[in-house]
Amino acid sequence: xxxxxxxxxxxxxxxxxxxxxxxxxxxxxxxxxxxxxxxxxxxxxxxxxxxxxxxxxxxxxxxxxxxxxxxxxxxxxxxxxxxxxxxxxxxxxxxxxxxxxxxxxxxxxxxxxxxxxxxxxxxxxxxxxxxxxxxxxxxxxxxxxxxxxxxxxxxxxxxxxxxxxxxxxxxxxxxxxxxxxxxxxxxxxxxxxxxxxxxxxxxxxxxxxxxxxxxxxxxxxxxxxxxxxxxxxxxxxxxxxxxxxxxxxxxxxxxxxxxxxxxxxxxxxxxxxxxxxxxxxxxxxxxxxxxxxxxxxxxxxxxxxxxxxxxxxxxxxxxxxxxxxxxxxxxxxxxxxxxxxxxxxxxxxxxxxxxxxxxxxxxxxxxxxx
Numbered sequence: 390x391x392x393x394x395x396x397x398x399x400x401x402x403x404x405x406x407x408x409x410x411x412x413x414x415x416x417x418x419x420x421x422x423x424x425x426x427x428x429x430x431x432x433x434x435x436x437x438x439x440x441x442x443x444x445x446x447x448x449x450x451x452x453x454x455x456x457x458x459x460x461x462x463x464x465x466x467x468x469x470x471x472x473x474x475x476x477x478x479x480x481x482x483x484x485x486x487x488x489x490x491x492x493x494x495x496x497x498x499x500x501x502x503x504x505x506x507x508x509x510x511x512x513x514x515x516x517x518x519x520x521x522x523x524x525x526x527x528x529x530x531x532x533x534x535x536x537x538x539x540x541x542x543x544x545x546x547x548x549x550x551x552x553x554x555x556x557x558x559x560x561x562x563x564x565x566x567x568x569x570x571x572x573x574x575x576x577x578x579x580x581x582x583x584x585x586x587x588x589x590x591x592x593x594x595x596x597x598x599x600x601x602x603x604x605x606x607x608x609x610x611x612x613x614x615x616x617x618x619x620x621x622x623x624x625x626x627x628x629x630x631x632x633x634x635x636x637x638x639x640x641x642x643x644x645x646x647x648x649x650x651x652x653x654x655x656x657x658x659x660x661x662x663x664x665x666x667x668x669x670x671x672x673x674x675x676x677x678x679x680x681x682x683x684x685x686x687x688x689x690x691x692x693x694x695x696x697x698x699x700x701x702x703x704x705x706x707x708x709x710x711x712x713x714x715x716x717x718x719x720x721x722x723x724x725x726x727x728x729x730x731x732x733x734x735x736x737x738x739x740x741x742x743x744x745x746x747x748x749x750x751x752x753x754x755x756x757x758x759x
Contacts, residue, residue: 391489396433398463400470400685405460407480409490411435411597413453415444423448429459429472430597431490434681436463440474451479454597456490469683491594494549498535501552508559509582514575516627520635521582523620530616533589538598540588544670544677546598551588554669555581561665572657576631580638580662587613608649613639634658642666675700 391407398404412428418441425440425448438461440447451457460476494501506525512518525531539545539554558581566574587609593599603612614636621627637659643650644663654660674693678700682690688706689699 390486391431394431394433394489395429395436398436398470398472400463400465403460403462403475405458407431407456407458407485407489408436409597410451410453410455410457413451415448425474427474429457432488432492434683436470436472437683438472438474440477442475447477451477456480456482456485465685468685468687470685492547494547494553496549496553498549498552501549501556502531502535504556505552505559505582508556508578512575512578516624516631517575517579517635519624520620520627521579523623524583524586524616527620530589534586536594537589538592538594539585539670540592544673546677548594551585554673555585557669557673558584558662558665561669562662565661565665569657569661572661576634576638577658577662579635580642580658581665583613583617583635584639584642584662584666585609585613586616587611610640610643610649610651638662671696679703 393404393406395408408429408431410427411430412426414426415423416426418424423444425438425444427438427440429436429438438459456479458478458480459472459474461472461474463470463472465471502525509518509521509525512521524534535552536548537551538547539550545551545554559578562574562577562581566572566577590601590612591604591607591609593601593604617636617639621632634656637652637655641650641652641654641659642663644667645653654663674696678690678693678696679702682700682702684691688702688709690702692699
């Protein structure tokens with residue numbers, strides 16, 4: 390096991406550790422000499438890094454997605470931790486444990502897959518239950534389903550994230566269907582299990598998370614439809630109209646045309662699936678924003694483009710005390726006697742010296758009523 394992890398790093402300490410290179414940029418100082426701007430990471434997070442000296446000796450020895458051994462000093466710069474790299478060298482894949490470098494769900498993937506099996510077993514419609522089991526019984530596909538992240542950056546961006554997201558949406562489906570009695574829970578759960586199934590081929594996760602060529606060219610909605618059609622070939626008796634409904638839930642789950650859905654949701658289960666999928670992804674995005682934010686001080690995260698906002702660090706906000714013990718000082722000093730000007734106005738008193746035309750008219754009306 391590597392040590393220290395990103396989450397273990399402390400300011401003003403020199404350390405040596407191994408990281409995966411997420412971003413590598415060669416830039417120029419004002420003098421014209423090169424320097425390296427890097428984003429390094431492991432399973433616990435990412436850290437910005439700069440290498441200012443002896444760059445020419447190392448900049449061609451490694452690339453993005455390589456593992457590097459780094460000696461450096463962590464400092465706080467503009468309210469964010471930044472690593473100044475003193476020495477760096479590329480190391481072979483065989484010298485690292487890949488599990489140290491890729492974020493993963495805290496839940497066991499086989500346990501989550503077993504839970505999904507239980508949900509599918511509870512689907513009463515035999516056509517939908519058979520279709521879902523055809524996906525889960527396809528071991529190569531199921532293996533990818535258990536490992537795949539749900540996204541590259543936005544939400545559940547870790548190994549097992551897709552399965553964790555799908556389970557969460559399934560639980561939300563059950564709660565919502567209990568409230569909306571006219572919703573077909575079997576159909577809704579089928580949409581939840583299959584809506585993102587195309588991500589098993591859209592995303593790559595052997596190194597850093599990215600998109601496959603197929604994912605770039607088609608996207609997970611089209612890939613998901615193709616997988617659906619392949620499985621449906623085994624079920625010639627599958628009702629054609631039910632097939633269309635399942636297809637529509639996959640193509641409409643992004644909700645809006647500008648968000649990548651070829652169609653907007655056009656029946657209740659499709660609309661509900663979109664909102665539950667969006668709810669779960671946004672809530673996880675907010676949670677991860679707070680957990681991973683690198684600002685040292687303050688109770689706001691950096692700006693998040695997918696949420697189009699910064700996020701409040703609620704726990705820090707509630708726990709923060711006023712500077713210089715202002716509240717304690719106020720509590721320990723007796724309150725001064727109020728001045729005559731500060732005393733409340735009694736009913737027998739009238740305001741004097743109106744400051745505006747409106748105030749003058751108000752005073753005239755008040756005098757008239759008296």
